[in-house]
Amino acid sequence: MLGDRSRRGAALSTASTVVVLGALAAAFLLAPGSGQVRHTFFNPADMWRSFVGDPKAGYYSVGEALWLNIRMFIAAEVLILIVALVVAVVRQSTGPVLLPLRAVATVYVDVARGVPLILIIFALGYGVPALQLGAISSQSVAVYGVAALVLSYSAYVAEVYRAGIASVHRSQVAAARSLGLSQWTSMRYVILPQAVRNVIPPLLNDFISLQKDTAQVGLLGAIEANKAAEIYSSTVFNYSSFVVAAILFLLLTIPLARFTDHLIRRDQARRLAGAGQ
Amino acid sequence: MARTDEGAGPGTGESASTAQALRIEGLRKSFGPQEVLRGIDLAVAPHEVVCLIGASGSGKSTLLRCVNLLERIDAGTIWLDGQAIAGSVTGAGVDENMVRRHVGIVFQSFNLFPHMTVERNVTLAPVKVLGLSRAEAVARATELLDRFGLGEKRADYPDRLSGGQQQRVAIVRALAMQPRLMLLDEVTSALDPELVADVLDVIRELAEGGMTMLIATHEMGFARDIASRVCFLSDGQIVEQAPPARLFSQPADERTRRFLRRIIDAGRL
Numbered sequence: 100m101l102g103d104r105s106r107r108g109a110a111l112s113t114a115s116t117v118v119v120l121g122a123l124a125a126a127f128l129l130a131p132g133s134g135q136v137r138h139t140f141f142n143p144a145d146m147w148r149s150f151v152g153d154p155k156a157g158y159y160s161v162g163e164a165l166w167l168n169i170r171m172f173i174a175a176e177v178l179i180l181i182v183a184l185v186v187a188v189v190r191q192s193t194g195p196v197l198l199p200l201r202a203v204a205t206v207y208v209d210v211a212r213g214v215p216l217i218l219i220i221f222a223l224g225y226g227v228p229a230l231q232l233g234a235i236s237s238q239s240v241a242v243y244g245v246a247a248l249v250l251s252y253s254a255y256v257a258e259v260y261r262a263g264i265a266s267v268h269r270s271q272v273a274a275a276r277s278l279g280l281s282q283w284t285s286m287r288y289v290i291l292p293q294a295v296r297n298v299i300p301p302l303l304n305d306f307i308s309l310q311k312d313t314a315q316v317g318l319l320g321a322i323e324a325n326k327a328a329e330i331y332s333s334t335v336f337n338y339s340s341f342v343v344a345a346i347l348f349l350l351l352t353i354p355l356a357r358f359t360d361h362l363i364r365r366d367q368a369r370r371l372a373g374a375g376q
Numbered sequence: 377m378a379r380t381d382e383g384a385g386p387g388t389g390e391s392a393s394t395a396q397a398l399r400i401e402g403l404r405k406s407f408g409p410q411e412v413l414r415g416i417d418l419a420v421a422p423h424e425v426v427c428l429i430g431a432s433g434s435g436k437s438t439l440l441r442c443v444n445l446l447e448r449i450d451a452g453t454i455w456l457d458g459q460a461i462a463g464s465v466t467g468a469g470v471d472e473n474m475v476r477r478h479v480g481i482v483f484q485s486f487n488l489f490p491h492m493t494v495e496r497n498v499t500l501a502p503v504k505v506l507g508l509s510r511a512e513a514v515a516r517a518t519e520l521l522d523r524f525g526l527g528e529k530r531a532d533y534p535d536r537l538s539g540g541q542q543q544r545v546a547i548v549r550a551l552a553m554q555p556r557l558m559l560l561d562e563v564t565s566a567l568d569p570e571l572v573a574d575v576l577d578v579i580r581e582l583a584e585g586g587m588t589m590l591i592a593t594h595e596m597g598f599a600r601d602i603a604s605r606v607c608f609l610s611d612g613q614i615v616e617q618a619p620p621a622r623l624f625s626q627p628a629d630e631r632t633r634r635f636l637r638r639i640i641d642a643g644r645l
Contacts (some may be wrong), residue, residue, distance in 0.1 A: 273487065277444050278471070279501055280504055281473055
């Protein structure tokens with residue numbers, strides 16, 4: 100009985116998916132400008148050429164350029180996790196001694212969240228070299244790009260951490276402190292581990308967004324995937340390279356999105372099991 | 377009576393044999409406009425077991441939390457082994473972490489650390505606060521867990537345990553610090569009835585071992601069995617205190633009588 104119903108449900112959802120996708124494909128293929136769009140955006144030959152690149156013809160490989168996005172993303176992610184944690188811990192601290200630090204952290208979060216990422220990228224990418232500060236001013240644009248990503252995203256992630264810290268019940272603090280653990284030791288061993296666990300899904304969500312935003316560093320001239328695609332399109336006058344870049348970004352972000360879903364489901368199951376006690 | 381013998385740690389307690397283990401005078405505590413404790417005077421001698429009874433909201437829990445310095449007191453003084461730990465007569469800066477080493481507290485809702493195994497729950501503070509080596513702390517934890525029938529649970533996470541087991545782990549966690557005074561805050565109130573007995577047995581064993589305890593409880597039968605003295609709290613004051621035989625059979629104050637009658641009517645005594 101139940102098996103029957105679920106089989107019918109599966110058949111129904113398959114059918115509806117086929118109908119919807121079919122309708123969309125038909126609309127795309129039958130549109131008056133379809134041929135033109137397919138040639139400009141979805142030309143297999145152009146897609147392949149932009150993917151592998153040809154320096155002699157004046158354009159870079161979008162696939163190879165993606166490696167820069169990946170490296171920037173990984174470097175930024177590690178730094179963000181650390182910087183944001185420090186900011187979050189400072190922001191939720193109490194006591195008069197840390198007040199100046201707390202004020203700085205609050206202003207930082209307000210400013211970094213309020214200013215568009217693209218402006219921070221420009222400010223660091225053009226501003227820091229102009230300062231002529233020796234080694235600091237003579238890094239590659241990718242370094243300034245990563246710095247800008249860290250500056251912007253740490254503010255968001257700090258707030259995610261802070262929400263996580265707030266989500267740990269006060270009785271846990273009382274239990275830890277009652278054993279003679281100092282405020283910092285309680286934070287380090289009792290509060291933060293629980294806080295971080297509670298916010299892994301929203302953290303990963305921010306990182307999906309971060310993966311895409313590495314593309315904005317191309318505005319400084321770094322040859323990342325989006326920039327390589329742009330160079331191809333302005334050299335060959337075909338936009339298929341952008342579709343290649345889009346597909347590559349999807350290949351990066353979708354696994355992380357599925358992983359986030361998986362963690363959320365597991366978390367819900369755990370909560371349900373816990374509530375059943 | 378201010379900070380005399382800092383070294384009166386576990387083992388040298390005999391020197392304070394004439395002193396009270398815990399002394400509270402004129403303790404007041406408000407939360408906003410509501411005054412929860414309105415002038416508490418209480419002394420607990422070494423090895424004495426004092427039970428606090430009274431309706432919910434009478435201030436029992438707040439009193440215990442004040443002794444553990446989890447709440448800042450508004451007036452009065454608290455002495456631990458003759459040393460002022462809270463109140464106006466304390467010298468500048470009482471080291472609350474130092475005080476809490478010697479005062480264990482167990483909460484109604486267990487408050488185990490859910491992300492740590494039972495063993496880690498018990499060893500965390502001895503390692504981080506007392507500076508025990510990991511091996512020493514594990515040995516101490518193992519001994520205590522075995523003693524209270526929790527030896528097999530040491531690798532489990534708290535959510536795998538029954539409420540009674542969790543509460544016994546919480547007691548062991550406090551005991552692992554080898555406190556001079558244990559505060560128990562309605563430790564059986566969150567338990568299913570059939571799990572209460574195991575936890576009470578543990579406390580009984582502690583009492584027989586000479587542990588000094590201040591216990592807030594709704595278990596009147598248990599208080600009658602175990603307490604050297606029972607204090608009835610009402611509206612933030614200790615209305616009456618007496619040995620259990622007298623307090624339960626011949627309560628002097630009308631408020632105590634009314635409270636006990638309600639308890640008896642509810643079939644709880």
